[in-house]
Amino acid sequence: PGPGAYGLPTTIGYEKHDNRKQRMPQYSFGIRTNVSGKDAGPGPGAYQVDKLTRYGKGGGLEYTMAPLTKFKDKGFGPGPGAHDVHLKPMFKGTEAPAYSMAARHNFNFKKCGPGPSAYMYDINNVKQAAPKYSMGIQTKVLGKNNSPGPAAYGAGDLNLRLNRAPEYS
Template sequence: MEEVVKKRPIISARERGPGPGRYNLPPTVGYINHDFTKPSSPAYSLHNRMSSAMVAVDSSPGPRYNIEANVTRFGRMETPSYSMLGRGKRTRIELFQTPGPGAYSPERAPPLNGHQRPPSHTIGARTRYRSVDAVPAPNSYSLPSLLGCQVPNKPSSASYSFSARRRVGAPSEDLSMSPGPGKYNSTNPDIYRQRQPSFSMQSRTKRPDYSSATPGPGMYSPEKYYLHLPKPPSFTLGVRHSEFVTPLVVHVAD
């Protein structure tokens, strides 16, 4: 009688992974397809052997350079040399092209290099005559008054005015009409001085009518209050994890 084997679902965690030979990592030797996560050294190549004809054949020029005697390693050593130009052609018309002394006007030149220059003046044209009626008389001018404070550009003395006579029985005569101390509104000192702390009183709380509303000693938990007392260490137990959970890898070795 054949034995019945119960098939269970395949769990990927129980399956063993492939061996190291299954992975194809990039090489760390050489320059082509080198692993970019690893440092690589510089690569050099060897050139092929050069032909012996370049050594046997003399391709350099010999001592055939023509160096002048006045050229040294410090430069050219020679005395200054001059040359004279030939006489130019002059015609009779060209003799009269030179300006004479009267062609210059040095007085029109502007002052240069801080030279002093006398003042220059010009005379204008004669003004046309006007009729006598067009000239205003001395009494046609009106100067502003110097009394009062109406002239803005002139200094003025202090000005005063007289008030009307007060009626009989005014506060200056009848002291009963003057306001008393309670008529004035005093300013709060907190506005112009340092403000003092202010407190208020709460109303009386209502006491419970029955004794069951008052909490007993068991209602309080002083052991849970650690604001001003030292607190001992506390530990907790975690839950049981499955063996198939992937572990957390934090640091990966190179």
């Protein structure tokens, strides 16, 4: 007979597993998804698409609290090239003009501290100083000449920690 002629039971999976082989417990790597379809989403006919347009919902009156915006005529303003943005800035403050309901805080960055060249230090105090002591450990990096080579350590007896290998004579 050719390959596949015998119907042997599988050793993979949980269903129809070969009872002569050990079967591992069945675990999953994630959460179980809802396969019943109850929470799959709305079905067909749930939306009334006849009231939708490409601009949004259409159909009835809609009310808003925002003021009505009136668009000005395009010929009312200056044309292209009528102004140069590099001539002078629109405002001369440190912040862009903004409107808010809260009180304005005047946080001036110029008053935060001295500038980069305001510090003056004496170089002689840095160069010559009294001996200093520390509470930490002082480590010195050894060079290649001060470190031992690969054959400087003995291998030792390997049977001290492991079981002794069998010895035959």
